[in-house]
Amino acid sequence: MASASQLPTIPVxxxxxxxxxxPTYSFPPFFTPQPNSSTRLSxxxxxxxxxxxxxxxxRVYRLSLIEAVESPLFHNAALRKRISLSEARxxxxxxxxxxxxxxxxxxxxWIDGGNKTMAWIWWRRPEEWAGIIMDWVEGTGQxxxxxxxxxxxxxxxxxxxxxHGMDSDIMLKSLTILVKRGKAQVFGSEGQEGVKFF
Amino acid sequence: xxxxxxxGLGAFANRNQAxxxxxxxxANLRSTHLSSLQTQLxxxxxxxxxFALEHSSTxxxxxxxxxxxxxxxxxxxxxxLAASNIKGKNxxxxxxxxGGNFWTQILGGDMNDFYFEVAVRVVxxxxxxxxxxxxxxxxxxxxxxxxxxxxxxxxLEVTEDDILRAVKSLEPLGSGFSIVRVGQKQYIRSIPxxxxxxxxxxxxxxxxxxxxxxSMLQLNLNWEKARSQTVIDDLLADGLVWVDAxxxxxxxxxPANLLDDSF
Numbered sequence: 001m002a003s004a005s006q007l008p009t010i011p012v013x014x015x016x017x018x019x020x021x022x023p024t025y026s027f028p029p030f031f032t033p034q035p036n037s038s039t040r041l042s043x044x045x046x047x048x049x050x051x052x053x054x055x056x057x058x059r060v061y062r063l064s065l066i067e068a069v070e071s072p073l074f075h076n077a078a079l080r081k082r083i084s085l086s087e088a089r090x091x092x093x094x095x096x097x098x099x100x101x102x103x104x105x106x107x108x109x110w111i112d113g114g115n116k117t118m119a120w121i122w123w124r125r126p127e128e129w130a131g132i133i134m135d136w137v138e139g140t141g142q143x144x145x146x147x148x149x150x151x152x153x154x155x156x157x158x159x160x161x162x163x164h165g166m167d168s169d170i171m172l173k174s175l176t177i178l179v180k181r182g183k184a185q186v187f188g189s190e191g192q193e194g195v196k197f198f
Numbered sequence: 199x200x201x202x203x204x205x206g207l208g209a210f211a212n213r214n215q216a217x218x219x220x221x222x223x224x225a226n227l228r229s230t231h232l233s234s235l236q237t238q239l240x241x242x243x244x245x246x247x248x249f250a251l252e253h254s255s256t257x258x259x260x261x262x263x264x265x266x267x268x269x270x271x272x273x274x275x276x277x278x279l280a281a282s283n284i285k286g287k288n289x290x291x292x293x294x295x296x297g298g299n300f301w302t303q304i305l306g307g308d309m310n311d312f313y314f315e316v317a318v319r320v321v322x323x324x325x326x327x328x329x330x331x332x333x334x335x336x337x338x339x340x341x342x343x344x345x346x347x348x349x350x351x352x353x354l355e356v357t358e359d360d361i362l363r364a365v366k367s368l369e370p371l372g373s374g375f376s377i378v379r380v381g382q383k384q385y386i387r388s389i390p391x392x393x394x395x396x397x398x399x400x401x402x403x404x405x406x407x408x409x410x411x412x413s414m415l416q417l418n419l420n421w422e423k424a425r426s427q428t429v430i431d432d433l434l435a436d437g438l439v440w441v442d443a444x445x446x447x448x449x450x451x452x453p454a455n456l457l458d459d460s461f
Contacts, residue, residue: 028409029440029451039437039453042330081444 019057019072022050031081033090047091048104052123061167062111063121065089092119120170129163129174134183136161137197149175149186149193258312261357268359316356316364319344324375324388331453332437333389337361337377339454340386358384381405391436396421396429401438401452409442409451 024030024046034040054073055063065088068074074083083091096110096119097103106125111118124132136158137143151157153171158164163171175195178184188194256263323343327335341361344354356364365386368375374390381402387393393401403410403418415426430450433439439450 027440027451027453028442028445028449032441032443034440036332036434036437038329039332039440043440046330081442 019054021072022046025050025076026079028079028081031076031079031083033087044091044094044104048095048107051091051095051121052107055121056123059165060121061170063092063108063119065092065117065119089116092116095121124162126170126173126177129166129170130177130181130183132161133163133174134178134197136163143197146194146196148188149195152195259355261355261360265357265359268363313360313364313367316344316354316360317367319354320361320364320386321368321373321375321388324386328388329437332439333391334378334385334387334438336454337384337386361386389436396425397433397438400429400433404439404450404452409449411445411447411449413447 030043030046034043051063051073055061065085069083069085069088074088076082092108092110093103093116095104095108096106099105107122109120109122110116111120133152140157147155149168149171153164153166153168163174172186172193175184175186175193178197179186183198185196185198186193187196250257250267253263253267257267258264320340323340324333324335337358341356341358344356344361347354362377362384365375365377374388376387376390378385378387378393380393380398383405399419400410400415403415407414410430412423412426412430415421415429416423419426421429430439433450434441438452440453442449442451
């Protein structure tokens with residue numbers, strides 16, 4: 001996605017710069033599902049990239065639709081336009097489908113299955129996170145060392161990293177990927193996991 | 199008397215002679231004219247050559263200068279693109295051989311390459327944005343986007359004139375790219391489909407008012423409801439307008455403003 005490369009890769013913790021909405025956000029029809037299928041596709045793509053950058057900016061990993069429809073993301077108070085709950089579901093459904101199925105490339109995933117009220121927003125997919133974590137481990141010479149998951153997420157050593165403060169579920173998902181690739185080993189009991197990188 | 203009235207057999211010979219001398223005189227005049235024109239043209243070409251060589255980098259880099267240069271060429275009947283079409287016709291001769299192309303000789307092909315590059319960008323942009331704008335993009339928006347470029351440093355500073363020329367250079371390909379004028383604005387149409395008068399009118403109204411609704415069309419254009427609705431439905435079906443259903447009455451907007459979308 002183009003949006004991934006445009007934003008700074010190093011987050012500055014604690015900054016509250018307001019999110020810069022794209023011009024599309026001020027386009028009233030953007031909030032109405034378009035009847036024309038190719039227009040609709042373009043609309044879904046724009047929503048997908050907006051949701052991803054918004055979540056990225058606010059460090060949101062799991063999006064609650066009930067809350068989101070009342071937030072500025074889906075409710076443009078200035079225009080008095082909003083995305084309805086069902087439309088929000090439709091957008092996230094589209095994002096959740098792979099590109100080969102005519103979707104948005106698995107950029108979201110329902111957490112609560114059929115209820116569809118909570119979703120992961122993959123502004124970085126777990127595989128991408130895995131790569132970033134591995135780069136950091138290699139870059140800081142921490143191969144063959146044991147780290148706790150808590151350290152990875154909250155430790156001072158990762159302050160400058162984008163994955164600092166990340167949802168620990170996602171951290172574990174990403175680490176699982178590294179385990180499958182034979183790049184890491186996770187051990188310890190739930191909530192106290194440690195990890196060793198190879 | 200006889201010479202004037204041409205009576206008798208001698209008149210035929212006389213008349214023949216007269217025509218012949220007129221013809222030879224004419225041919226004389228023509229050839230002197232031609233040779234002087236040829237000299238003028240040669241002088242002009244060499245001057246233009248020197249000029250173009252001297253300023254080739256400016257021509258390439260400075261859009262205003264390029265536009266002026268192109269305008270000058272146009273005024274004296276030299277069309278850089280016409281020259282590039284000739285190249286196409288003589289293509290069989292092979293590229294290495296002499297090259298009948300005036301511009302290739304002068305600028306080493308840079309001028310054509312330049313417009314072709316712009317054309318490639320225009321085609322890319324039209325394809326990328328087709329689903330959001332139904333294949334109708336303003337020349338001005340197009341210029342801005344080409345100017346910005348996608349990657350860092352890939353921006354190409356161009357004028358509207360450059361864009362128009364670039365689109366024109368696509369014509370021989372039968373690409374279906376054309377320039378249409380709606381109201382005050384020029385658009386590039388990348389889907390070969392005609393806009394009917396009603397559709398063009400509605401797009402023009404949208405240009406001015408920002409959006410339209412069925413009742414606005416009824417009021418402003420004195421159209422019947424059915425006519426207004428049909429035109430709007432057609433525009434919607436072609437992806438040329440977007441609908442906003444969260445207003446009192448459905449409003450129809452042109453996606454033209456969406457283009458400077460940075461996402």
